[in-house]
Amino acid sequence: MPLEDDECRPSIFADDNAFWIIGDNMKEVVKKAQVMMTQLEHWATSADLEFSPDKTQAMMISNRRIETPEKLTMCGKEVQYVTNARFLGYTVNNKMTGKQHVEQTKNSCIRRMNLLRMISGANWGPKPEFLLEFYTKYIRAKLEYASIISASDCQSTLSKLDTVQNSALRIAYGARKSTPIGFMLSESGLEDLQTRRNMHILKYTSKVWLADKNHPVKSLIVKPGLVYANNQTKKRKNYYVLEKAEELMKNQGMRLNFSEMLSVCNPRRPPPWEVDKLVCETNFEERKAIVPAFLAMKAEKYHGYLEIYTDGPPSFKQNSWQSIKQQSTSFQHRYGCNAFLICTDSKSVVSALKNIHAKNITREVLITCETISKLIDEGSSVVLHWIPGHRGIEGNEAADQEAKDALANGTSVEEFAPTVINNIRSAMQQMRVARAQHIQDVTGNMFALKKTKLQPTKIYSKLSREQIRIIFRLRSGHAGYGVFKARMFGEDGNCSICSVPETREHLLLRCPAHEQQRLEVKRYCRTRNIHLTVETMLGECENIEDSVEMCKLTCSYVSKIKSVI
Template sequence: MTTWLSSKTDDTSPLVIALQEVNGPVLKIMGYDGYAPTEEQDSSTKTALYVRRGTTHVQLDTQPWCSTTLSVVGCRLEVSPQRTILVFCVYVVPESTRNKANKAPVDLSFIPHFRKIYPQDVILLCGDFNSQHVAWGYNKCSPRGRRIMQDASAYGLTLLNTPQTHTRLGQTVHQADTSPDLTWSTRPQLFQWEVLDDCMGSDHFPILIRFRTAGFLEGRSYQVEIGQDASTVRTNHVGVPQGSVISPTLFNIAMYQLPRRLANVPGLKHAVYADDVTVWTHQGSVGEQEDVLQRALNIIHDYAMEAGLHTAPDKTEFVVIHGGRTTFAKQEEKKCFKLHIGNQPIMRKSTIRILGMHLDENCTASTWFQRVTKTSKQILHALRRISNRTRGVNEREMRQFVQAFLVSRIMYGLPYHPVNRTQIIKLDRLLNEAKRMVTGLPRYTRLDALKSCSKLNNLTELIDMHIHTQETRLRATNAGRYTLMLLGYDINTLPMLPNKTPPWEITVLTDGKPLPLNMDPNQRARRLNYAKRHARATSSLPMTERVVYTDAALPADGTSNTCYATAWYDQTNRNQSRRYHASADAMYSTRAELVGILDYLEWALEMSPQTDPVHHRVYTDSQAAHRACANVLYTDPVLQKIRHQTRLLRECGHDVTIHWVPGHCGIPGNEKAHRLARAHLLTALARASDTPSTFLATPPELADPIADKHITKQRRAAYLTAVGNPLSIPLLPSKVFTRRESVLLRRIQAGTLLTPFLLNRFHRGDTPPPVTGLCSTCNCRADLNHLCWECPVYNPPRLRALATIKRGPWPSSLRTWACPEPSPPDRAIEFWRALIMFLQDPAAPPVGDRLRDSHKIQAIQAAPT
């Protein structure tokens, strides 16, 4: 068994190991915490329970139920944030005709005892019961077996064993294989019971219990109704796993009539998603509110019974929320609420959780704050183990880890919980600790410098942009606008939403292939290789394939984006066209690129009666425009016209497919379209008498959700970048410097690199101070700027380092040396390498680790021996 466990990895090793007939002290298994019924681990025991280390668990006190015939040990462990289970390991002494005490009934009263303490937990009871019953494969029922079966039924336990599967191997020819090892649970649908074939030297087969993904809807009947017509009743033979994509859809179909019934209850608000129903009320007296909620619960229960479903009273709970300070009168009002569902009482809780949001009865965020603080500290502890100031994960990856694991978890609930100022400050402290881990900066770093180096925004800034982005998202749908109306927003002034195209009428514009990865402008080599492959592919196309390139040009100043030019170039027939446009609103590049595609399709449709049917392969160098064409949910009016023109062309026998090519990579057709659009824009802007086309001067009463989302995303990125770098400290390139070098550069940029001046300030209370804070040569403050830039003693190593800079002039100060202009990037990297070389020179000033190590050596030498 130990050898088998050691061969398992952390992902495949069992979460819990339950052993019976130990007949000795609890053995030590690597990676597990072992428990016995008594606290004395060295004493002999019949049962032992092992829990994998790293799992949140606690041992249960089962010693009062242990006797000469029964040994039981239990633990309570958290298998997920939403589920906790109670695991019990039991051994019952075999029935013996010589010892009448062994025939005593087995006391399983510890099950209701712990179930009363932990009513929401799942119970898993396993062990060697040494009793006979036909339910688990025996030919007869012993008195003890009948008593165990009766108690298990009374305590809500269900047997997981398969009667035909034996768990013990007969040792002689006169012994048959039996099944004394039983597994019980209060939620049998959560587990999968399996017996392994290898006994591993024992006379009992190991039993493996797995968590199973529940298969819903299998074996159910369904009928499709359209108006008065109904199909035949059919049986579903395929189960749907809970949590899959299709499962909520099927639940929504089954529950679609429930909101109509709940809407008839005055004063009631409700929300239904799949199998989760939330109802609430805030109007009227206490009695009226109770009546409204009880009426809603009755409707839900009756509807579930009609649909062939069942309500879950053990999962149903309610909370009474009172604002302000808790008083005796408010507590009495809460006790007055008595709600039932299906004749089963509903438990009142001090806090409930709805889709990750915790609602406390005192209208505070205490529960959520405690949970997120605990989780954040665990995340910080894990991140601290993978990186420090000298080695480990570099800055870029650490920033991504913090954003993915810490910031996202905090921001999931922070904008929606009523947190106070003290809680915000504590969460900001956790985020500041994460910023120090990202950059390697010390605790005495100024917050503005810490923020600029880490490139992580404060929580207040993230909250503001999160709320603004959420408002934009809600304005994009009718359901979202209704939510805004409930929140007090004026939705009457918003433009109308466009009509959505049914799925069966959507015109496919692309070939369905995703865009290639790593094709941004910085990946020059990959873009050139892609352009070469494109040139080879288009050079061998037949005449029935027409290759067309489109492009758009906007003013370079970015201030007059209401006018722009588009152009297209037909590489097959050498046709070309260009057009000047004006828009009522500021134009962004994606829509301008779409207009260029539309210009060609309009010309192709106009010329379609005069040409034979061909396949129009339209190429654009805008990834955003290609994604918009591939997105069936895009409701942009220009894209709607593109789909309409494509549909008309296909009715004429033509075909249209939109592709992407990298721009400015030497593709002749793309370069030709770019020159046409740019030249036409410059010519039109120079001619004051040029009459622009106003084809896109659309009235603003029609909303464009995708454009609003795009603009909001750009504004969010620009705002967070601007406020996230108050000191204009540049970003360090990834995979160029080691972790130690990156931390050294960050400490110079933030002004926190250890110097004699700082060390003197830190030990100002000491008498005498360990070092003097003045330069011995210049008799001025020995800070970072003086030692690294001004002091003439260190001119030789400084000049040697500056001499390695070949691109452009030398820096004019330590600030420009540590924080150069980010473009071109090679010049900035050259500056930083020269700075690192200067500080690593043996003749460099004593700063950083060199000063700290020399101070430690002096302290050791001064210590008495």
């Protein structure tokens, strides 16, 4: 396509094409756009193609007051000017804000939420884990589409998407509308959308950081980011994705140096003729007499090779291979040795090196392959061989013991990834832990505070739909007993029999009118040596079996006293 003009920047993906022109004078911009559209018409005619002028749209993007622009034509028809345009699933407006995209995404997801309501009810339907998986795969995936671009939107706009997730959690557990969001997140083990958006930004930043030097993102995003970093007097509310990543890292006490981004890239994949040089063996037969078999194999196939033993993946570090290279040079000069047999008990590492062109190959494997190839190019013969672990092979046992001693002494090992990537990973972990702790602290619920990390509560998977609704509402504290009704609806909060405040503890343990109905629960607690409390009645026992049985007895008790939960 004839989009080689320096002033015209194209974006082409299959049959969705766009180009934009940047300038200070609107008339000049429209004139250049018309010239480009005419060139595209001629190219399409020569290629026996045809553009659709009815689907073609033009948009003027500016913070200034936009006057009525001149007409644009394509194939003899006038091109319509719009204020909102949808490209590759993202809606862009002429002020470069994401309000329209957020509104459209929210409305679309609300329609999808109707499917959740259709397959579940208060007392019937699938378990919460199925409903939450349906939500994450079918609804949340749409909520998070283009979340990297949405990083520049204000928080008040993005928070509109949170209501969709909150509704899904209420449907999954049968919760009341007043249930705290933090408690629902704690029980389900899901992260809030803002935390996930921040995680996506940091993941994308690390991906761009390791991209090739000629990657278009580094020229289109990194360089503008450097200009902004050098102009600290510039103030604005919105941030580009890398500027947002810089802000997130700064909150964790770390910094990003964008000037280093252009000098860091992933190691290249070796060509096929270099891969053929690597000798990786994984077909060593396991036998009872493993030591004699190993000695026979060395004598037959690798006589004269220098043996080097490693302890699985942690030993494949760049410094380790550099030391091997130095040792090979010294042994070559001292003993005339240039053949090495590297033995490891990690079959996955050897298999990865054999399949170096697999799609999911890691950075560590590429660096390892590159370093071994350098040894081979220098005239050395290198064989990487898998051996079964813990079978009495002297060198393998010694390597295993040294690795254990290093871990016990706190010896650090240099990572393959650059320091900035390790810092990003560390920041992501810190953010997850801090956010989970914040959710639990803000909720203030005794069941949420007992959790050490954000994970789903297991008892719900073994309960019926009606039992899930009762237990969840009682655990959240938003159930139909007197104190809750008084707080939410202004009704009388006293027990109709005892004339004391009807709290959750009073309803489950203290009310004398229901003593007969509690006998079955007390009998089970005596049998299993369980201390009867509100926590144990709602599933906080030492093992999952007792927790589930106590929840079932609690639901049976609630149905007997005919309390509306």
